[in-house]
Amino acid sequence: MKRKVFYFLAILMVCTLSCSDELDFSQTDDLEITPTFESSVIFIESTEQLINLIDGSEILSQSFNFDAFSSNIFAERVIEGELTYIIENTTSKPFELIIEFLDDTDVVLDTETFNVQPAPTAILQRIVAYGDTGKSIDIIKTLSAFRITARNLGDNTSVSNIPNPRISLQSSGKFRVRIK
């Protein structure tokens, strides 16, 4: 009987005594989760036919609400990023395009101006960085609206010989955010 008790205790010890490499669970404090997301931002398009119908040079001067970046879920986490603009003009006219970044009190935070040549012209592309290597990220964090002004620097009669002539602004944002 004593021997069996010994066996039992020995097995118990084998089962309970164990070794383990040193672990440091506090390393989770060092974990950085900073994914980069990208998405389209705003798209504006007008045909040359419509532009020719508008009197004067200013074909658009209007504010467009855009609260995506100033929402808490984004503004509190964004670290850095960039906005990409692609402007394609297949009309016969040159344009000036001004994009003003407004905060929620309509104060202008930043301005991007584009001078666009008439067709045939290369696609105009601009990438603007925000954060440590670019403009202040606060512009993005407090952005509440875009005021977009488009001026026709040509005439109101000519029509491009390119089929379906139009001017379009494409834009996308690519931002790194801190989740942890």
Add this chain to the structure above:
Amino acid sequence: MKVRQLFLIAILWVCTYANAQNKQLLYDFTEVPQSLLINPGIETDFKWYSGVPILSGLSFQIGSSGLSAGDIFAVDGLDFNDKFRDQVINGLSNRDEFSGTQQIELINIGFRSSDPSVFYSMGMYIETDFVLYWPKDYGILAFEGNAGRLNQEFDLGDLKTRIEAVSVFHFGINKRMNKKLTLGARAKIYSGILNINSTGNKGFFVTREGQNNIFSNTLDADLKLRTSGLNAINIAADENALASTIIKRALLGGDLGLGVDVGFTYKFNEQTAFTASILDLGFIYHSSDPKNYTLNGATTIEGVEIILPEALFNPSRDFFQDLVDNVEELVPFQENEKNYLTFRPTKLNASLRYSFGKKLRAKGKDDCDCDIRSTANTIFPKYLNSLGGQLYVINRPRGPQAALTAFYLRRLGHAMAIKGTYTIDKFSFANIGLGVNFQAGPVNMYLMADNLLAYQNLADANYASLQLGLNIISWGRK
């Protein structure tokens, strides 16, 4: 709030460190009364037994396939973010899982009927069960984002998890039909304390080149998270009534369900037996406190789209808000309180056992050389040695999960029995387990531990389990 957080952390800890587990050591270990809970059709020779409340059956099991604690938490001087990216984000697949089970018996008693071929057992235990399959595409999206991953579809179906706490009231009958066959069945009433499950999700998120704008983002989602008991527990935590709420829900005040276990032992001859059982063939109807969340629909967006002259005709139109409203309408996030049904994680056990060596006298008989067949409680004698193989299959959200075990059982008289197992499953191909049953008079103790090789370095273990218990057993004479 602090209590709630502590409670949730405790639940997660218990779940993480505690798998509707494979109890290959306990299965067909007929010296231990708790083996009746894994196969109600084992051969029993007890007159009666009573488990020591709370201490009669404690079992814990943890498992994480594809990852051990040491892989990422070792003090090795490597950057934690690099380890996390290599081992977790890029290392795990959506079939890797983190799972755990904990079972605590509160009551377990058994007694032989006036018909000596019939043995009854009954009791109550609380079981928590957790499984989370690594949501790989969610992980990539959260850790890396969608930038630079044009046309890559992130599979929203990767989210599969189930967390459950349930108390089980059971009553079992074990009947020796003849010299060859013993049958058993156990009826169960479940009282669900907590259920959180998100399975059967479908859909994807993808970024592609846009038609108008630079990118298009498409979300096609059919996601569902169902909970029951969580809301009640949260409220109770705020009102400092957590314990009473859990006790109430455990004592048939939660979600009710029914289930059954069935099993048998068939002896081809005196030394060779085949056993099998199906456990938890049942369901729970979650009606006491359901709170469900759904995200269902599909949409593609390319940012705010302004096509002139529309903006000129309606200068006050809020295109951004229109976009947000459109997304919310097409892919609504909704809550409901609909009742729902869940099926228990059904388990299948089977074994083929060959016994050999010296025969043991029947327990409870006088120390004599009388014929073993003269006892009423056992038809066949026990042998000093048993050798065989076992199969275990459990139904999991990603389909059945199996384990194969080879075992050797050695009896050292009636006072002690040792069972060694070698198991292969998705967690380990080198799982060696050892169980010991010790009988000191009427006092019965058992201790079983799994994956012993991993005890050399627990940090590198993918799996561990422990079962222990204390019973009072009487064989007596009938």
